[in-house]
Amino acid sequence: xxxxxxxxxxxxxxxxxxxxxxxxxxxxxxxxxxxxxxxxxxxxxxxxxxxxxxxxxxxxxxxxxxxxxxxxxxxxxxxxxxxxxxxxxxxxxxxxxxxxxxxxxxxxxxxxxxxxxxxxxxxxxxxxxxxxxxxxxxxxxxxxxxxxxxxxxxxxxxxxxxxxxxxxxxxxxxxxxxxxxxxxxxxxxxxxxxxxxxxxx
Amino acid sequence: xxxxxxxxxxxxxxxxxxxxxxxxxxxxxxxxxxxxxxxxxxxxxxxxxxxxxxxxxxxxxxxxxxxxxxxxxxxxxxxxxxxxxxxxxxxxxxxxxxxxxxxxxxxxxxxxxxxxxxxxxxxxxxxxxxxxxxxxxxxxxxxxxxxxxxxxxxxxxxxxxxxxxxxxxxxxxxxxxxxxxxxxxxxxxxxxxxxxxxxxx
Numbered sequence: 001x002x003x004x005x006x007x008x009x010x011x012x013x014x015x016x017x018x019x020x021x022x023x024x025x026x027x028x029x030x031x032x033x034x035x036x037x038x039x040x041x042x043x044x045x046x047x048x049x050x051x052x053x054x055x056x057x058x059x060x061x062x063x064x065x066x067x068x069x070x071x072x073x074x075x076x077x078x079x080x081x082x083x084x085x086x087x088x089x090x091x092x093x094x095x096x097x098x099x100x101x102x103x104x105x106x107x108x109x110x111x112x113x114x115x116x117x118x119x120x121x122x123x124x125x126x127x128x129x130x131x132x133x134x135x136x137x138x139x140x141x142x143x144x145x146x147x148x149x150x151x152x153x154x155x156x157x158x159x160x161x162x163x164x165x166x167x168x169x170x171x172x173x174x175x176x177x178x179x180x181x182x183x184x185x186x187x188x189x190x191x192x193x194x195x196x197x198x199x200x201x
Numbered sequence: 202x203x204x205x206x207x208x209x210x211x212x213x214x215x216x217x218x219x220x221x222x223x224x225x226x227x228x229x230x231x232x233x234x235x236x237x238x239x240x241x242x243x244x245x246x247x248x249x250x251x252x253x254x255x256x257x258x259x260x261x262x263x264x265x266x267x268x269x270x271x272x273x274x275x276x277x278x279x280x281x282x283x284x285x286x287x288x289x290x291x292x293x294x295x296x297x298x299x300x301x302x303x304x305x306x307x308x309x310x311x312x313x314x315x316x317x318x319x320x321x322x323x324x325x326x327x328x329x330x331x332x333x334x335x336x337x338x339x340x341x342x343x344x345x346x347x348x349x350x351x352x353x354x355x356x357x358x359x360x361x362x363x364x365x366x367x368x369x370x371x372x373x374x375x376x377x378x379x380x381x382x383x384x385x386x387x388x389x390x391x392x393x394x395x396x397x398x399x400x401x402x
Contacts (some may be wrong), residue, residue, distance in 0.1 A: 048257060062385060171258075173261065191388070
């Protein structure tokens with residue numbers, strides 16, 4: 001079995017959301033698994049001295065337009081949230097707490113979280129919403145609340161984020177690795193498929 | 202006849218260079234013309250407070266790698282110039298002076314200029330090289346040298362650059378418009394083709 005595709009994303013990232021709708025199908029077409037790895041993009045902005053796209057003069061208007069245009073191209077429901085971007089620490093911690101028990105469950109949570117934010121416009125960084133999303137998936141509210149405070153969970157998110165930025169050169173979301181080769185952006189999925197098919201060039 | 206595709210690019214832009222190899226074929230497949238519109242990306246950096254990609258922490262290494270990876274995907278010859286980026290005022294002025302007389306000649310000049318920079322690594326912003334490239338295309342050296350100083354030529358480049366940034370929302374190179382819809386980046390060419398084929402979505 002070939003190595004899993006690594007899918008780094010932030011829960012506040014529109015292009016991450018778009019990729020979340022597509023990446024598993026891309027992988028399945030080529031007999032690959034996907035390792036979902038939420039991280040905190042805010043840490044990148046601090047290091048790189050960059051800002052969220054929509055706050056950059058000139059780029060902002062284009063980005064807002066391109067988010068929904070890109071989603072529409074794939075028939076993915078999308079509505080730009082009024083509150084953007086948001087801090088997604090709790091969301092990502094919930095993911096890793098769930099993932100430690102059940103990878104498929106964690107992925108269902110991730111999809112639900114992305115839909116809550118980019119379809120319903122709800123602040124998915126909010127702990128109460130995170131707990132409610134867990135409940136919808138049959139996860140005990142108190143269990144998850146306790147899980148969010150576990151040192152191993154906090155450490156896991158910190159480690160993934162540090163590794164992404166300092167060792168893997170991740171500076172945006174989504175950032176997708178195929179056999180170690182990194183690709184930035186949901187619009188690179190066709191290039192990624194070609195890379196998988198050909199073994200690279 | 203449908204409206205021409207507008208191709209905004211800077212002569213110092215690697216992705217502009219890649220698009221220059223592909224855009225005419227994309228257009229021809231859909232019975233479109235291309236209007237080549239070199240502009241000065243440096244003016245954007247000043248307004249947007251952004252920097253050339255390779256100077257942004259984290260993004261720099263990825264960009265250098267992605268330039269050549271993207272070129273290789275299309276079998277386009279590419280070597281990252283040692284001097285990068287460069288000021289391309291003279292190059293763009295030469296283009297517009299030629300374009301006022303012969304659009305096809307201006308396009309041949311643009312291709313030659315891009316090859317000189319991104320294949321041979323020569324500083325194509327240098328006036329002497331610009332004149333030499335003109336000479337290779339049968340353009341009298343003195344005529345072109347005089348042309349570069351013409352107020353109308355200077356004004357043309359200024360107007361295109363101002364219009365691109367202030368009226369069209371251009372903030373990178375290449376920036377390609379299809380029926381008024383803007384797309385940023387050579388990696389958007391497949392999306393552009395789909396847009397032309399479907400009339401947009």
